[in-house]
Amino acid sequence: xxxxxxxxxxxxxxxxxxxxxxxxxxxxxxxxxxxxxxxxxxxxxxxxxxxxxxxxxxxxxxxxxxxxxxxxxxxxxxxxxxxxxxxxxxxxxxxxxxxxxxxxxxxxxxxxxxxxxxxxxxxxxxxxxxxxxxxxxxxxxxxxxxxxxxxxxxxxxxxxxxxxxxxxxxxxxxxxxxxxxxxxxxxxxxxxxxxxxxxxxxxxxxxxxxxxxxxxxxxxxxxxxxxxxxxxxxxxxxxxxxxxxxxxxxxxxxxxxxxxxxxxxxxxxxxxxxxxxxxxxxxxxxxxxxxxxxxxxxxxxxxxxxxxxxxxxxxxxxxxxxxxxxxxxxxxxxxxxxxxxxxxxxxxxxxxxxxxxxxxxxxxxxxxxxxxxxxxxxxxxxxxxxxxxxxxxxxxxxxxxxxxxxxxxxx
Amino acid sequence: xxxxxxxxxxxxxxxxxxxxxxxxxxxxxxxxxxxxxxxxxxxxxxxxxxxxxxxxxxxxxxxxxxxxxxxxxxxxxxxxxxxxxxxxxxxxxxxxxxxxxxxxxxxxxxxxxxxxxxxxxxxxxxxxxxxxxxxxxxxxxxxxxxxxxxxxxxxxxxxxxxxxxxxxxxxxxxxxxxxxxxxxxxxxxxxxxxxxxxxxxxxxxxxxxxxxxxxxxxxxxxxxxxxxxxxxxxxxxxxxxxxxxxxxxxxxxxxxxxxxxxxxxxxxxxxxxxxxxxxxxxxxxxxxxxxxxxxxxxxxxxxxxxxxxxxxxxxxxxxxxxxxxxxxxxxxxxxxxxxxxxxxxxxxxxxxxxxxxxxxxxxxxxxxxxxxxxxxxxxxxxxxxxxxxxxxxxxxxxxxxxxxxxxxxxx
Numbered sequence: 153x154x155x156x157x158x159x160x161x162x163x164x165x166x167x168x169x170x171x172x173x174x175x176x177x178x179x180x181x182x183x184x185x186x187x188x189x190x191x192x193x194x195x196x197x198x199x200x201x202x203x204x205x206x207x208x209x210x211x212x213x214x215x216x217x218x219x220x221x222x223x224x225x226x227x228x229x230x231x232x233x234x235x236x237x238x239x240x241x242x243x244x245x246x247x248x249x250x251x252x253x254x255x256x257x258x259x260x261x262x263x264x265x266x267x268x269x270x271x272x273x274x275x276x277x278x279x280x281x282x283x284x285x286x287x288x289x290x291x292x293x294x295x296x297x298x299x300x301x302x303x304x305x306x307x308x309x310x311x312x313x314x315x316x317x318x319x320x321x322x323x324x325x326x327x328x329x330x331x332x333x334x335x336x337x338x339x340x341x342x343x344x345x346x347x348x349x350x351x352x353x354x355x356x357x358x359x360x361x362x363x364x365x366x367x368x369x370x371x372x373x374x375x376x377x378x379x380x381x382x383x384x385x386x387x388x389x390x391x392x393x394x395x396x397x398x399x400x401x402x403x404x405x406x407x408x409x410x411x412x413x414x415x416x417x418x419x420x421x422x423x424x425x426x427x428x429x430x431x432x433x434x435x436x437x438x439x440x441x442x443x444x445x446x447x448x449x450x451x452x453x454x455x456x457x458x459x460x461x462x463x464x465x466x467x468x469x470x471x472x473x474x475x476x477x478x479x480x481x482x483x484x485x486x487x488x489x490x491x492x493x494x495x496x497x498x499x500x501x502x503x504x505x506x507x508x509x510x511x512x513x514x515x516x517x518x519x520x521x522x523x524x525x526x527x528x529x530x531x532x533x534x535x536x537x538x539x540x541x542x543x544x545x546x547x548x549x550x551x552x553x554x555x556x557x558x559x560x561x562x563x
Numbered sequence: 564x565x566x567x568x569x570x571x572x573x574x575x576x577x578x579x580x581x582x583x584x585x586x587x588x589x590x591x592x593x594x595x596x597x598x599x600x601x602x603x604x605x606x607x608x609x610x611x612x613x614x615x616x617x618x619x620x621x622x623x624x625x626x627x628x629x630x631x632x633x634x635x636x637x638x639x640x641x642x643x644x645x646x647x648x649x650x651x652x653x654x655x656x657x658x659x660x661x662x663x664x665x666x667x668x669x670x671x672x673x674x675x676x677x678x679x680x681x682x683x684x685x686x687x688x689x690x691x692x693x694x695x696x697x698x699x700x701x702x703x704x705x706x707x708x709x710x711x712x713x714x715x716x717x718x719x720x721x722x723x724x725x726x727x728x729x730x731x732x733x734x735x736x737x738x739x740x741x742x743x744x745x746x747x748x749x750x751x752x753x754x755x756x757x758x759x760x761x762x763x764x765x766x767x768x769x770x771x772x773x774x775x776x777x778x779x780x781x782x783x784x785x786x787x788x789x790x791x792x793x794x795x796x797x798x799x800x801x802x803x804x805x806x807x808x809x810x811x812x813x814x815x816x817x818x819x820x821x822x823x824x825x826x827x828x829x830x831x832x833x834x835x836x837x838x839x840x841x842x843x844x845x846x847x848x849x850x851x852x853x854x855x856x857x858x859x860x861x862x863x864x865x866x867x868x869x870x871x872x873x874x875x876x877x878x879x880x881x882x883x884x885x886x887x888x889x890x891x892x893x894x895x896x897x898x899x900x901x902x903x904x905x906x907x908x909x910x911x912x913x914x915x916x917x918x919x920x921x922x923x924x925x926x927x928x929x930x931x932x933x934x935x936x937x938x939x940x941x942x943x944x945x946x947x948x949x950x951x952x953x954x955x956x957x958x959x960x961x962x963x964x965x966x967x968x969x970x971x972x973x974x
């Protein structure tokens with residue numbers, strides 16, 4: 153079964169509103185095992201909307217629209233949908249009553265133009281709107297279906313969840329189950345090249361890589377008649393992938409690296425302190441994204457100047473003079489300094505050149521040293537990171553958390 | 564002139580990524596006087612993308628695509644665009660060199676599949692990608708134009724801004740000049756309601772509000788035959804807006820609040836230290852976004868626990884016991900503590916409940932106190948911020964920087 157989505161509204165077309173409905177609907181439809189091959193957006197224009205319906209019905213079994221169900225003259229989605237299916241509308245008194253009730257509830261008198269929202273074809277399935285005035289509808293003709301939904305997400309989402317989803321389940325067979333693997337320390341193209349044969353040979357389950365926030369995730373999705381069967385199809389694929397690139401997998405769920413690391417610290421009951429130079433507080437604030445961290449997070453400090461590295465962390469002025477602030481030696485002293493100072497089991501340090509200025513031939517922009525101290529043992533890794541100032545700092549932060557993760561795994 | 568936008572990518576189609584590029588492009592095109600009547604999204608599928616191009620070329624003069632320019636086999640946008648225009652591609656050695664340089668810089672060997680990104684038709688205008696490997700391109704045939712751009716906004720936006728916009732201006736007559744006003748402390752709908760008459764009555768200049776990162780900017784754009792004329796049209800509008808809502812404007816350029824505050828500190832030669840609890844390092848790391856801050860930034864500390872507030876900042880255990888860590892009193896002691904400790908002119912402190920747990924009737928999730936210390940005088944403001952944990956922390960950070968800005972203005 154194949155669906156497509158049409159977002160209706162000049163505001164979306166002009167970019168004044170960002171369309172989040174389509175993303176929500178795509179995900180929900182995928183979970184129902186309904187393929188979405190096409191999404192589009194048209195303004196509140198009769199001819200263009202009519203064309204969009206005709207084009208869509210050629211390609212797909214179901215068209216879902218959002219928006220254009222309001223009381224004003226430029227709300228035309230339902231009207232054009234009925235025209236396309238050659239259906240006449242008449243007043244649905246039940247819907248009219250509900251709209252009147254809604255206005256009573258908010259203490260306003262219903263205006264005449266709101267009546268428009270209570271007109272539907274006789275054979276339509278009317279979808280009640282519990283959070284607004286415009287009901288939606290499911291229209292069908294010759295095995296094709298048009299579902300018109302309101303535009304505001306707080307009206308559309310509950311309507312889809314409680315009324316459309318059960319309907320779609322009833323007409324579509326099968327279940328779709330997905331499993332996510334999260335990777336760090338491997339680029340998208342390298343990952344793909346290592347498992348390209350697995351990806352290419354798969355139609356069901358499908359394997360799709362996604363990149364966001366400098367992390368890669370791989371989604372393996374199987375369609376089957378039952379959850380059990382779908383899982384049975386996914387398991388061997390996951391095993392194959394792990395055999396090839398398992399070392400880069402940091403989670404088998406869609407969780408962030410800070411959540412993984414924080415949970416490890418809390419489980420092992422290891423206290424942590426953080427000394428940051430180039431990342432300027434990002435490592436601390438990223439870890440603190442995870443609410444449960446408070447029991448082990450002792451203190452973070454942003455020692456951006458040499459002076460504060462000396463005074464706060466006890467870094468030696470001699471080491472600074474000999475190796476410079478951006479060096480393996482200083483990363484080591486920073487991590488050990490704060491761990492000693494605060495008596496924590498674990499410490500992270502970062503020092504680097506985030507740019508845009510400050511780079512030299514020997515120490516270019518992007519050079520970052522990351523120190524990890526755990527119970528007396530410090531390791532330092534050197535990185536050359538790319539991107540602008542913000543990218544370098546973000547990459548350094550993610551690498552710091554991953555370096556810690558790898559060390560914690562050794563315990 | 565009429566354009567349409569095609570977002571290419573299965574990730575967008577499936578809803579794993581929300582397409583913000585199309586909204587950005589629609590707004591930019593509107594400002595250039597180019598109409599957008601249609602937007603669509605297709606997955607990484609040859610046949611469906613080809614159809615989308617053919618359909619689009621029937622309706623529009625220009626098609627702009629985003630996404631699908633990467634190195635892997637499922638990145639096909641450029642290839643299909645060339646096929647549709649019947650153009651052969653050949654290796655562009657200049658682009659190849661730039662891609663190789665990019666990989667050298669990040670210390671990775673270019674894999675063979677990346678070469679694909681350096682192939683273009685002979686007559687294409689190649690758009691350099693300064694923030695990634697995939698160049699874009701402008702292709703034209705029989706008065707129709709296809710512009711292929713990369714998908715990641717941080718690559719696409721600069722490419723559009725610096726390469727596509729000048730091109731579109733050159734083929735579309737007139738000069739377009741824009742002025743940006745940046746606001747803080749006023750909501751989008753309140754701002755709009757205060758100047759709705761100015762917005763509605765304007766066709767040229769146009770006035771468009773944008774919201775991102777919890778800040779609002781207003782862009783006033785005029786189209787005229789010369790820069791001088793366009794500026795002459797903008798000036799009275801800016802004056803009108805300032806008369807109404809001038810108190811909320813923190814910059815008359817498209818700069819961030821951290822840049823504004825950092826520059827004020829550097830100009831006035833005021834040193835700063837930061838003590839953070841709920842924001843967990845975000846205030847420090849946000850200030851350090853601005854490279855010039857290093858001369859005045861002394862130290863930041865993340866004192867998340869009561870213990871570290873006492874030990875590090877000298878906050879009194881008695882005050883903690885009496886008022887709790889999230890209180891006006893503690894915010895004051897934190898700011899004064901770190902300023903005294905590090906002998907800085909300025910200090911910021913934050914303490915609050917970012918959630919999701921930890922809220923009570925008297926101290927709900929979202930309650931945040933922000934302290935600003937300047938040369939002996941401390942002020943504390945109380946906020947009730949909304950959103951999830953990350954939103955609350957980000958809002959607290961922005962408010963902290965704005966509070967400091969307002970205090971610095973008084974000096």
